Amino acid sequence: MMNPNKYKRQYYMPPTGYQEWVTKDYVDKAPIWCSVDLRDGNQALIIPMSLEQKIDFFKLLVKIGFKEIEVGFPAASETEYEFLRALIERNLIPADVTVQVLTQAREHIIRKTFEALDGCKQAIVHVYNSTSFAQRQQVFKKSKEEILNIAVAGAKLLKKLAEETEGNFRFEYSPESFTGTEPEYALEVCNAVLDVWKPTPDKKAIINLPSTVQLSMPHVYASQIEYMNKNLNDRENVILSLHPHNDRGSGVCDAEMGILAGADRIEGTLFGNGERTGNVDIVTLALNLYSQGVSPGLDFSEMSDVCEKYENYTGMKVDERSPYSGALVFAAFSGSHQDAIAKGMHWNEHVDSEHWTVPYLPIDPTDVGRNYDADVIRINSQSGKGGVEYILETKYGLNLPPKMRETMGYAAKGLSDHLHKELMPDEIFSLFKETFENVKNPYSINEVHFRQLPDGGIETEVTSVFEENQITTTAVGNGRLNAVSNALKKAYDLKFDLVTYQEHALEQSSSSKAIAYVGIRKPDGSLAWGAGVDPDIIRASIDALIVAINNR
Template sequence: MMNYEKYRRGYYIPPEVCNDWVTKEYVDHAPTWCSVDLRDGNQSLVIPMSLEEKLTYFKLLTKIGFKEIEVGFPAASETEYTFLRALIDQNLIPDDVTVQVLTQAREHIIRKTFDALHGCKHAIVHLYNSTSFAQREQVFKKSKEEILQIAVDGAKLLKTLAEQTDGNFQFEYSPESFTGTEPEYALEVCNAVLDVFKPTKDNKVIINLPVTVELSLPHVYASQVEYMCKHLKYRENVIVSLHPHNDRGCGVADSELGLLAGAERIEGTLFGNGERTGNVDLITLAMNLYAHGVDPKLDFSDLPSISQLYEQVTRMHVGDRQPYTGKLVFAAFSGSHQDAIAKGMKYREEHECPFWEVPYLPIDPKDVGREYESDVIRINSQSGKGGIGYLLEQHYGYNLPKKMREHFGYTIKSISDHRHKELLPGEIYEIFLQTYVNNSSPLNLHDYHFVRSGDQFKVVLTMEFNGKIQDVTATGNGRLDAVSNALRKLTGCNYTLTTYEEHALERGSSSRAVSYVGIDPGNGTTVWGAGVHEDIIASSIISLVSAVNRTLKE
């Protein structure tokens, strides 16, 4: 990796200290959101969306709540042009939604863009030209003055054509490759464009500061943004916008720090789909606000459906660990994590908690359309007793004693490890039933009768043992003690009853009861059994029979 020596830091620090953003703790309100899925996102696809797919996606974006949507580069291709015309001619743009189109600062492209916009109720015309040192020197081979003039001439033509075209238009300008441009020069170009547009309170201009390529740490970008915010002309009538890409994996951080630095608007895509490593992921950005108790002004309450439609029309895949949206982002396989989550959820059930503070879950999965049972606690060989016990309780109503939960946890871990696969709740339940519940071989309970005399109980058990049915009688200090003595007499199995717990499986007078019994066969271990029956007495006897049967088999 010695080739690192051929790289240098290709960004520029503002000429003055700009770090007021450091004093701000968090982003306390939602920015204006602009989706560029249909332009930036679409041009990154191996197979761009068809007209019908674009219309489907546009409807999704409006349903989510986007009020500004960049719909394409109408001068770039016939599909882009046709899509914009379809939106306008078929009156598909809601009255509260503004579409945005992109154009280079080139005369024939600007003119075709306005041809496509004729009759549009509300549109943002986004003008750009590259201003970076590398682009000036290597691509355009033009001076600073010449590059500035390209921007000014483009702005003048925009203003002229807007006056001549039927529709309502707002202007946006981007010094493309802003992050590779000297901040003083980027400011000079933007102010020259603003002098052409002359923004007013009723017709503000958007100055967009794109991270066309990420070149620095996010705090450098924040300082660049703050510098622009402090020195742009007509500042009260200018909307500072950000368009971060994700080359260094810092798109979200760039956006959040840029908002702290004074920006008011964000351009990005759902799931971060865009060129190279993508644009900023607007879902992550919005949900980060949500997780801090800030209304993001976008509706992501059904992320699974949004993911499904996105994958369908873009042919892209939402990663399993994609923040907030991936299939596994809430999943806990680790035993300690599962235990903490289970206890946190139990605590919420038992207390009035005004805020969501469950360990390992930054937000409530249900808020984005996910389920605790299928999305949070996932069982494999890394899982522990807490998660396994939680699944049994939430799905099937079984609240195992602590030590039994531990024993069953090891059983499940061993089976998962042996099968080398995740175990689903239904599989775990079946293993639980087969291992512990209503075990009827070699002992099987046919009937029982109790007679109480003072503190003593006498029981007559009708049992089948190794295929032979017989009655066995015994006494004890309680019903279960009497049954235990009878089973010892019948089987010759010497054990100590160590644990007994019971609870209802369902609510209501006709609910079944479940009992759990742990016995020590004399070697210091505990053998567990469970019994399920409509009658609690029968349930307790069956649980003990189940435990003795497991002892006899072992």
């Protein structure tokens, strides 16, 4: 039996008056991105990446556009140490990319970290110690003053060793478990660290405020960030960074609201891989910005390739419903959704091609390398005429009459329901041909001749076959198709009305084929449909009429 009484809130609200972020409705520029896939992400894997996988992943992150990449905790293990050394010694770090290394605020770990950085031209050294009430009380059993002294001692050693080591080093400090720390105390510790580093415009310090464990709703975290943003020493020389985890499933909300509250930088991972429920998903954050007309500074135009490589390196799977990146996130199976998307695509193409406003699609799938035919309109038993129409039109050049679209839609739904599977575009096209084009029995036409009458009418002589019996019939009509229709009615005593005729070219060339669609109304009022394809539009229309009669 679940017992909610065993839990209590473990977060701390800042003083009142730090909710200015609420008045802002969007993020107007991309933050500084720092990928922690190779440290936080790797540490969360059941089987950590090999050295060469890490190197390949590093190259992928560089290709995507990350300029800051945390590469590990080099003092924590030999494999972490060797990876950093490989990057440095193989000269794999581009001049415009800064690697970041993590270290606890402990002397021997900090010294080992700087040993690993030997020869690195530029790096961010990220030092941390835990500050939360729970950690102070239960883990370290130390006072606030003692915890603050650990942070200050670590900051001083970083500064000393950076001065003694060749290279361009910047500093970052995290009060780990910030979300469980009293805001006034977190501010005191961070300001004490800044007082040691004395950041300048040319060498800014990074203060990173992690939601190491999400303990509250996102608005609380945002207010905590705003409080720190407005009270940090040397704020103009400080880059305020966030490192949201996802325990409550609101990592993206924490990040976006935190940016509204004054954060300049985000640490996260591709697709949100990380400890427990994961880190914040940078793919989602970046493309959320993109969908609002803000350049994220990261390139996800080859999303399928990024997903494939990520899965190969990590052994993790990108969920089919993962925002922007999942295989099904642009897929519409619902008939009403398909209809709206198809109409929206036509509207955007012909009315407003400058801005993307297609219903149900927050971004153009082709911007991330997705294909309309394969990824957007998907047909199953839940689909409607709009989706089937879209596939037949965009992939095969067919523009069915409105009522015929309904019949074709029902045919596709019925087949999908019978097979218990999604229908691929070629299966839909085959179904169209089998249902409306290749129906040759019981009636067929072998030969047709026309003669223009003095009054403008058309006389036809039709040689047709029914159940292997051939008959030649003469009839008159106000046009060629009407005359053939009258001949068939006369020959077989058929009862129907020719109510719809539509035609168009299938290819834009002098030798192109044409397709004709014919609809006839049966005595019970229902419609039957046929299609014909031929270089001669008259022959195509006659073929369509015969199929419609066969489909009565």
